[in-house]
Amino acid sequence: KISHPTYCSGPFDVIVHKLSDVIVEAEHDSQSQHLLANFQSYVSTHPSTILVDPLPAMSQLLDRFTSYRIMNRLICSPPYLEIHSVDDLSSIQQAVITQTLSFPVVCKTRVAHGSLSHEMSLIFSADSLADIHPPCVLQSFVNHGAVLHKIFVVGDRHYCVERPSLKNFPPGPCDRKTIFFNSHHVSKPECSSDLTAMDEQMPHLLPPSSEAVAALVRELRVQLGMALFGVDVIINIHTHTLTVIDINIFPGYEGVPQFFPSLLAYIESLLDTNSSFITWLFIAFFCVLWFYFSVFIALWAFTGSPGNPALSARIPSVHLGAYLL
Ligand SMILES: Nc1ncnc2c1ncn2[C@@H]1O[C@H](COP(=O)(O)OP(=O)(O)OP(=O)(O)O)[C@@H](O)[C@H]1O
Ligand SMILES: O=P(O)(O)O[C@H]1[C@H](O)[C@@H](O)[C@H](OP(=O)(O)O)[C@@H](OP(=O)(O)O)[C@H]1O
Numbered sequence: 001k002i003s004h005p006t007y008c009s010g011p012f013d014v015i016v017h018k019l020s021d022v023i024v025e026a027e028h029d030s031q032s033q034h035l036l037a038n039f040q041s042y043v044s045t046h047p048s049t050i051l052v053d054p055l056p057a058m059s060q061l062l063d064r065f066t067s068y069r070i071m072n073r074l075i076c077s078p079p080y081l082e083i084h085s086v087d088d089l090s091s092i093q094q095a096v097i098t099q100t101l102s103f104p105v106v107c108k109t110r111v112a113h114g115s116l117s118h119e120m121s122l123i124f125s126a127d128s129l130a131d132i133h134p135p136c137v138l139q140s141f142v143n144h145g146a147v148l149h150k151i152f153v154v155g156d157r158h159y160c161v162e163r164p165s166l167k168n169f170p171p172g173p174c175d176r177k178t179i180f181f182n183s184h185h186v187s188k189p190e191c192s193s194d195l196t197a198m199d200e201q202m203p204h205l206l207p208p209s210s211e212a213v214a215a216l217v218r219e220l221r222v223q224l225g226m227a228l229f230g231v232d233v234i235i236n237i238h239t240h241t242l243t244v245i246d247i248n249i250f251p252g253y254e255g256v257p258q259f260f261p262s263l264l265a266y267i268e269s270l271l272d273t274n275s276s277f278i279t280w281l282f283i284a285f286f287c288v289l290w291f292y293f294s295v296f297i298a299l300w301a302f303t304g305s306p307g308n309p310a311l312s313a314r315i316p317s318v319h320l321g322a323y324l325l
Contacts, residue, residue, distance in 0.1 A: 010042075014050045014267050016228075018250040020113045023059055050270050053226040053250070061229070061249050064112045064137045070247075074223055075216060077244045078140040082110075085134050093126045102140045103173040110135035113249070122166070122179040131178040142243055143168040144234035145202045148187050151213055151231040152253050155266030158217045160207065161255040163187050164196040165234065187232075189254060205235045208242045220247070227266060 019039065025032035036055075043051055060066045071077040081099045083092060096105070107121045121131060122141065132138070148165035151158055165187055179195065186196050213233075220231065230251035234243050253259040 010049070011046065012049050013271055014052060015043075016052045016263070016267070019055070020058065020062060020249055023055065024062055024111060024113050052267075052270070053228055057225040058249050061224070061226075061247055062111065062113050064108055064110050065135075067112060067247055068137055068139070070223065071244055074219060075244050076241055078142050080137050080139040083132060083134040083136050083138065087134070089130055092129050092132075096126065096129065096138065101138060102171065104141040104169050105138045106141050107132050108137050108139065109133075110137065118183040120181055120183055122169070122181065124169075124176040124178065125173040128178045139245070141166075141169060142234060142245070143171065143237045144243070145205050145237050146196050146198050147205065147234070149208055149233040149235070150251070150255075151217060151233060152251060152256050152259070153217055153221065153227070153229050153231070154253075154256075154259060154262040155227045155269065157258075157262045157266075158213065159253075159256045159258065160213060162207070163189060164191045164193075166195055167198050168202070168237065202237075205237060205240070208233055208235060212242050216242070216244070228263075 019036070022032045022036050022039075026036045040055065043049065043055075060070065065082050068077070068080050068082075072080065079099055079101050081095055081101055083095075103126075104122050104124045107123055109117050109119065111117050123129060123131060123138070129138075144165065146165050146167045148163040150161045150163055152161065166181075181193075181195055185191060186193055216231065216233075220229070221227070224247070226249075228250045230248040230253075231244055232246040232248070234245055235241070236243050256262075
């Protein structure tokens with residue numbers, strides 16, 4: 001526990017953490033700022049300690065403005081709009097049209113972590129945009145047959161788990177009132193809600209192909225620089241396109257019994273890589289040292305040692321220098 005004064009006693013080979021709470025609270029709370037500063041100073045004074053995952057990589061997912069930019073740049077995700085501050089309704093309505101968002105839209109808080117971040121709304125018309133509370137993002141709702149595919153990543157491995165999800169809604173604006181919901185009431189394994197129960201019989205869509213999921217995970221691992229994260233994927237019922245709606249830091253891995261063995265295997269692989277990297281660093285260091293030593297011996301052999309330029313001393317040294325090189 002990083003609040004404990006002896007946590008720095010280490011040394012640690014690897015630190016696996018979920019400091020999302022602390023990072024978010026450090027925005028406004030001095031105790032969290034202090035904890036985070038302590039932790040960062042430990043990490044920077046122990047460069048050989050491996051951090052899973054690096055703090056800057058995690059921070060980018062704690063802010064939906066940043067994470068949705070990444071999602072939109074790299075992968076297929078629904079059109080979205082950042083709402084920075086309370087603006088007049090007409091300019092928000094205009095921005096929704098300009099960004100080609102389609103109703104209904106889902107409104108999510110800017111901060112992606114903590115209990116408040118799971119409070120969302122489903123907005124059905126331009127007039128109902130008055131219900132939003134900036135800063136937030138608006139994201140086009142994509143009909144997906146009420147099935148969410150959670151992809152849980154643990155280092156080089158990943159696992160897919162099906163979850164309930166919001167049901168289909170008729171596309172286009174309508175005069176329905178805004179629906180306020182908590183994401184954990186619609187997409188946890190045990191959820192049963194009117195919002196997830198399909199009205200009509202929906203043919204079961206095929207899950208995303210394993211090749212597409214593997215390619216998605218590979219790309220995200222490189223781009224995010226993270227090993228422990230979750231990707232929420234839905235399949236658009238009209239286009240059958242794999243669509244990413246959310247990326248989570250170190251999720252719960254519920255429904256993944258292989259989580260702990262996979263985490264241990266990943267940590268072992270990190271330690272192996274680290275120790276062979278250190279071995280190679282030593283070998284490289286001694287090679288460079290050897291090279292300079294040999295050059296020195298060779299030069300010394302040709303020019304003679306200072307104050308003793310006797311030719312007789314040079315000849316054996318030339319041989320020695322050549323041998324060392
Ligand atoms: N663009 C969208 N189109 C369709 N459904 C969506 C969309 N965005 C969110 N949803 C629905 O809302 C739920 C919650 O969305 P999201 O995953 O963004 O919330 P969250 O609170 O970040 O979730 P998590 O618990 O994974 O952190 C999804 O599981 C899905 O049912
Ligand atoms: O602590 P916050 O920021 O609220 O993070 C949540 C993630 O956003 C969710 O994705 C996790 O749920 P899933 O494991 O169902 O994805 C959820 O898992 P949990 O319910 O097992 O804690 C949390 O990790």
